[in-house]
Amino acid sequence: MKITDVICPFCGCLCDDLTVTIENNRVTGVDNGCALAEAKFMHTGRLNNPIIKDGDRFRETGYDDAIGAAADILKDSERPLLFGWSGTQGEAQCSGVHLCELLGGVIDNTSSICHGPSILAIQEVGHPGCTLGQVKNRADLIIYWGCNPVEGHPRHMSRYTNYADGFFLENAFRERKLIVADVRKTESANLADEFIQIKPGGDYAVFSALRAIIRGKGDILPDYVAGVAKSQLERVAKMCLEAKFGAIFFGLGLTMTKNKYKNIRNAIELTDLLCRHTKFTITPMRGHWNVYGSNEVMTWLTGYPYGVDFSRGIAFYNPGETTAIDILAKKECDAMFVVASDPAAHMPKKCAEHMAEIPVIQIDPHINCTTLLSDVQLPVAVTGIETPGTAYRMDGIPLRTKKVIETVYPNDTEIIDKIYKKVLEVQKK
């Protein structure tokens, strides 16, 4: 059986044109998807049953038992941290916010270790953006800055930018110019008309230099800015000004490098400046398929996109204080609830060390590094493959991911709602 128009739950591109072949309730083929999509749909290894730590070993158990154990850990916790959320359905994110509020805990999503700085910059200066189709149909200049779509978002260029058809372009591939800015020559840089190689940590200075040139103040610039020749910057500025529609995409090469959110602020202010001459937009290359959804959900429910502390009965937000890394590194939290992410693999050692010392509950279909630090893990259906659910693309378009195969696993929302009820019961007693 073939199922068409399947939405890929891997990266922030949320490609929705996959055709998936199913035989005996297993995915045996993925058409149109990239290698990452294929790996996700075809992956079979997973945890079969909930597990609970018993001494230095795990033992398998039933869902009721594991839910009870999870609720016990949470109710005994004074400062629980609920982290992850970027790899699950929006419905589960909503349930997670409500659970956190009930517990008076802290809820944070993986933005705080990826595009959190982008959000801080947006909160200072705003965000001139658009949907990806706007770029596809109009843009004659594409800029990828601090990101490598060829490897990180493999279909971004073919669906939305250089290799996509565009309504207003006769021959989109030839008419679109590509600029790539990065510290090293990536696969994406190999395709560029103009590759700006910046010394690590020099992005802020390069943005400032471009802004100076565009404002007619190029005279004050030295011959090289962060390793980039002034002549190249002048060329790039000219390309931007001559474009009818320019689109900047940026990744963690900007958000997680020196100057962090100030880089993004400068990039946005460059976009803003270019909007006074022509049309320009800027879009963060969101990584996980529903990380933007976690920002959306937390924003409409709590008012803030990540890092929300409910311990005072109101929603309190102060990134750097109420974000997961800080809370773990300062050994503040006394229990952790991890949904659809693998913090043990991605956070600093200090954080993992604290995770090893406190009870950790993990809701995830797969065994990962965090499993090893968990006290309870509940395997769940994979959203977008075994259970449907809402996801927000990197540009804010909401889509409903599909269920393509049957499963015996409950989904994240069902598990979290059961834990919520259990905690409520215990609290009432």
Added chain:
Amino acid sequence: MSELLVKNAFVIDPLNNINGEIMDIAVKDGKIVESVKDTSNTIDAKGNLTLPGGVDSHTHICGTKVNFGRYMSPEDMRAGRGRAQKYMYPVSGYSVPTVYANTYRYSSLGYTTVLEGAMAPLEARHTHEEFSYNTLQDTMANTLFDGNWAVMEAVAENDLKKVAAIVGWTLAAVKGFAVKITNPGGTEMWGWGKDVGCMHTKVDHFGVTAAEITDYLIRANELLNLPHSAHLHNNNLGKPGNYKCTLERMQRTPDLNDKRQTLYMTHVQFHSYGGSKWADFCSKADDVAWMINRKPQIAIDMGQVMFGKTTTMTADGPMEFNLYRLYNNKWSNHDVELETGSGIIPVLYSKKNLVNSIMWSIGLELALMTKNPWQCMLATDNPNGAPFVKYPEVIALLMSSKYRDEEFSTLQKDTEKRVILPSLDREMDWNEIAIMTRAAQAKALGIVDLGKGHLGVGADADIAIYPVKTGDIDPTQEYEKVIEGLSVTTHTIKRGRTVSKDGNCLVFGDNATIWVKPKISENYDISKDPEFIKRFERYYTVNMANYPVEEEYINRNICIETETEL
């Protein structure tokens, strides 16, 4: 099932010509009935003012741009914090509060039905997701068609039925309620950083004008027999001299419907400006009201501005950029492929600012000079003119010229040379206020037959009781009592259940989303049109199969199926 009796209510129910009578209201199973047998569940209204639940026919509360307003504004979130209570979640936000904050605050003001003013079809799921948390008011969404490529192409082909077919399919697909047109043509041009002005400039490539887009959508709306009329945010919002554009739009609108207006023009305050630049900016509310008074086919909402901080947000991307260049604070923009745009900036309306003072005056002038209150809804284009929590103050201003004079004396002093507000002595009565805040809004939206906006037998038991004894206060003098009394209901009753009492919610609530599904014959089913499908698949970045909003997003809902001429 459940019965309720509201005793000793001082009822004003304009749609049933009840203007201040002490009555009992009987409720059974969520509807108003003649009488109930079981009187164990009784609310004593104690002679207090009792109105049909409030209806807001133009507000921005849920969806992509509203949420982006929150996302970019932690400072606004800090300005409106509230703790959890038994049936209330914690809330954040003042001008763009969280969904829970909106629904609690609206309920506390006695509102039971709200229309989200702008939903991009491509992002409709988002609006519906937020609607499901807006539990204390029934919800519906204006659906944007101002820059819809398929519509513009059909207009260029002079094919009215095709326009209607596209609109009908889209509305049903995205579970929308009404046709919204925001800066027609302008949002498409903004894709190139341009605008159209008013209203005969051709849109690049598509070759149609704003005037034509609106003309066709008005007629398509009637062909589809939709409950609401076309809902227009006209071109040139916020520009000095734009009143001419407003007048021309009114002038060229035919009268096509005998049950309601043919065109709803929203936030007309922002469209009633004289002068040619900011230096000679002045009110032209008198010209605009003069035209409204001669055009029964037009209904408007005020778009009243109130002083203080707020956030502006609209699908009108180019307008927000212009505004940003005046304020230079922070600016977000979000163009939506093949459909529309949007922009957001925070603003401060200051009494010390001449332009802001004139804007404040214009909204009031429009309401006071529109003779028929059924043609003028009370609204602030929440939160663009002010957050909706300011409605009681707007009401008090309309009821008291003393209050207006006192406020006016605190404005930038050149204001009096640019407006005529001080010369207007009209003071509205409670009946007129009831019309402008619920009855006229329900009529304009075409939802009276669904039981909204009135308290007749068969109506939804959506009732607001305010701690106001109209006989005991003189609203022309005691405006503070008016504001206080209208700010928090003693009881807000939704579908026969008290949902809010003295500002505290008593239930989690369970709202319904009202949407339309025009019945269109096979011949006009645009979703089967090979050319439409081909272009959809080629230029949208979402496949057509993934575009319609699934039933899962609107668990509880009222679908209005309309008989059409297609």
